[in-house]
Amino acid sequence: MYYIKAEPEISDFEFDKLLEELISLETKHPELATPDSPTQRVGGRPVSEFKPFEHVIRMQSLENTYARGELEEFDKMARGLVEADSLDYFVEPKIDGLAFSLHYTDGLLVAAATRGNGEVGDEITANVRTIRTIPLRIPTDAHYFEARGEIYMPKAGFLKLTEAQIERGDEPFKNPRNAAAGSIKLLDPAMTAKRPLDALLYGAGIIDGIPDPPTHAALTEMLRGFGLPVQPRTWFCHGMAEVMDAIDELEKMRHDFPFEMDGAVIKVNNRSLYKKLGSTAKAPRWARAYKYAPEQAETVIEAITVQVGRTGVLTPVAELRTVRLAGSDISRATLHNEDEIRRKDIRIGDHVMIEKAGEVIPAVIAVLPGKRTGSEIEFAMPSACPVCGEPTVRNADEVAIRCTNFLCPAQLVARVQHFASRDALDIEGLGERVAAALVDQNLISNPMDLFGIPEILLATLNLEPSGSYGGINDNTGTSLFQGEPVESVSGRVLGESNAKTIMEAISRGKNLPLGRWIYAIGIPGIGAKNARDLAGLHKDFEDFTKSDIIADAKRLYDLMEEADANNPNTQRVRALDIAARVECADRYARLSEEIKALGSRMAANGTAKSVKGSALKYTADVKPEACRAIHKFFNSDYGRDFLARMRELGLNPVGGGRKSASAPTGSFFDGKTVVITGTFHDGLDRNAAAELITNAGGKVVDSVSKNTDYLIVGDNPGASKTNKAAQLGTKTMDEAEMRQNLALPPASTQSSLLL
Ligand code: IVH
Secondary structure, eight states: OOOOOOOOSSOHHHHHHHHHHHHHHHHHOGGGOOTTSGGGGSOOOOOSSOOEEEOSSOOOOOOEEOSHHHHHHHHHHHHHHHTOSOOEEEEEEEEOSEEEEEEEETTEEEEEEEOTTSSEEEBOHHHHHTOTTSOSBOOOOOSEEEEEEEEEOOHHHHHHHHHHHHHHTOOOOSSHHHHHHHHHTOSOHHHHHTSOOEEEEEEEEEEESSOOOSBHHHHHHHHHHTTOOOOSOOEEEEHHHHHHHHHHHHHHTTTSSSSOEEEEEEEESBGGGHHHHOBOSSSBTTEEEEEOOOOEEEEEEEEEEEEEOTTOEEEEEEEEEEEEETTEEEEEEEOOOHHHHHHHTOEETOEEEEEEETTTEEEEEEEOGGGOOSOOEEOOOOSBOTTTOOBEEEOTTOSOEEEOOTTOHHHHHHHHHHHHSTTTTOOTTOOHHHHHHHHHTTSOSSGGGGGGOOHHHHHTOBOSOSSOOOSSSOTTSBOSSTTSBSOSOOSSBOOHHHHHHHHHHHHHHTTSOHHHHHHHTTOTTOOHHHHHHHHHHOSBHHHHHTOHHHHHHHHHHHHHHHHHHHOTTSHHHHTSOHHHHHHHHHHHHHHHHHHHHHHHHHHHTTSEEEOTTOTTOEEESSOHHHHHHHHHHHTSHHHHHHHHHHHHTTOOOBOOOSSOSSSOOOOTTTTOEEEEESBOSTTOOHHHHHHHHHHTTOEEESSOOTTOSEEEEOBSOOHHHHHHHHHHTOEEEEHHHHHHHTTOOOOSSOOOOOO
């Protein structure tokens, strides 16, 4: 098979090492730091919205065609317009990504923008700088050079990202295109930097100061010569017959590209004809897109198995007769839930058509009823959990069926995985396989047990699966998204170095801020963002567990709900007999008084707002479902045990608590603007420190100015920041002082103030 792969010259690890060296070199010799230094890729500051970017030359789109005949028409039209018997074309993959432009002045990358509506896009320079394949400087004599192309998320990166999202219980991106768009539009470049984005350039906008390349082939070579990433494979074609051959060839290899592609783009090669060919309102007449139909395959459902997730949700999975689809062997597909099975009338033994949703995740799209023999078996969700055997329930307002046994091993595995996931304690190396082995071998019965695991036990942990806990992955270590290994861990035992990495990460976890912990404990329905917001409202973990804010909000919502049910002006109540109506009216009056009293008290301390136009309606900072879930959690045995375990370990992660009535105000950082430079100890990374400071009411910005109150200086600080602080006389603070002001324990090794 012809395989097209983006082969980086060095590994990410090597890159990071070199970058670290460079940062330290530039710190010592700031005069060597240039605007195109790789160190400039990181460190763009978060923004509240993107600035508009006006395209001097409109960024157009392409007209799509789906039939070969339409391409013949296109050729006829183009030849007619330029009065030629035959035209040369360029055929290249149509990448399913996000159109963007790169702007270089005198060779230096100065801006990047999305297409937007073609005339005005979003300025996304800081985010684009984080894409390592995009050069920050290009070797050109052009005063201005605008390259155009596509930002995309490589298929491999997309799989990893969505697996992590599912593990965390987040809604996964539907396809690589959405993932790329969502990632490049993050307001914090540091977040974008963590997303596996890449780009390809296939066009140009403004070219000033050098001759325009006469052909598309020459333009592609020019882009390549500038070190810009270009298409891995293109076809030069004399006339339409060759174009047809090229799209045939391209279609055969469509799944071999590292990016998702949904067709071919056919471009007239001679650029000097473009003006004459002109364009329609939307698209130029010198190019056409040819879209391939999404691929489907027929197979048979041999069995339907059931997986159990973190919150006990049972997910039916179709075990398929293995079939090749879109470049990989498919043997499983999610069936989502029982309703979906009913809706599509899916039975065991059915012939079905499958498709990769967004070309990556397999899904059953239809049953072929004509192929039924009568021996197909209808599937019913089990009334007992397939892993622990305890009864399952379906709540009235849910499609999901759940295992009710909180101690179910499948749920425990998923809880441990969640606890270790990136937005939680970020314990790299602790994925499903390791979690399942720990649970299977009775080494842990609660994620908090991780803090007591001896390293030697981890190093000798037997990874050979003895059974499946029915997570997203099966016990062969292949995921539902087939073809990708789940974890890098391979072999029979975990081994010393993996164990060490995990132990270090576990220990770092103790230092993480409250938001990460609230997420990690895995309260159903509390996502990472929710958790951060909650952390901002509470001083520390103890404060959170006894939160007045949450208790008040819960009470307020309960009262409002009860008032609604007793409202004498509703049809439901009006239909009751007179005695019942009087009772409702009485009750409603009492509830109204209580709502007003509690609501106005909460409004006064800033934890609730009254809804305009309604004296009896309030919205609290914490949403009703969240209040109820948190309340339930800390009133459960598991929640109480969790709290006790935190206390035993002396853990009380720090949050914000600015708005909390119960939390003391006057945190050191309240209202202060700070800049952070250098690194800290004991696994406290800069982001975590920034989060803690923000939670404490401070503002963390990226560069030192006269408005900066403090420069916090860790090890290996950046010279530009420390120099600027010295110039402006900005106060500095070392790690020890910062820890003290954040009520964090001192670091085990002390940082020194390198000024
Ligand atoms: S050329 C005037 N070449 O597909 C627009 N576009 O569906 C010239 N696309 O808007 C675009 N791969 O965002 C071109 N090799 C390729 C492409 C490509 C993907 C995108 C582009 C375009 C969209 C149309």
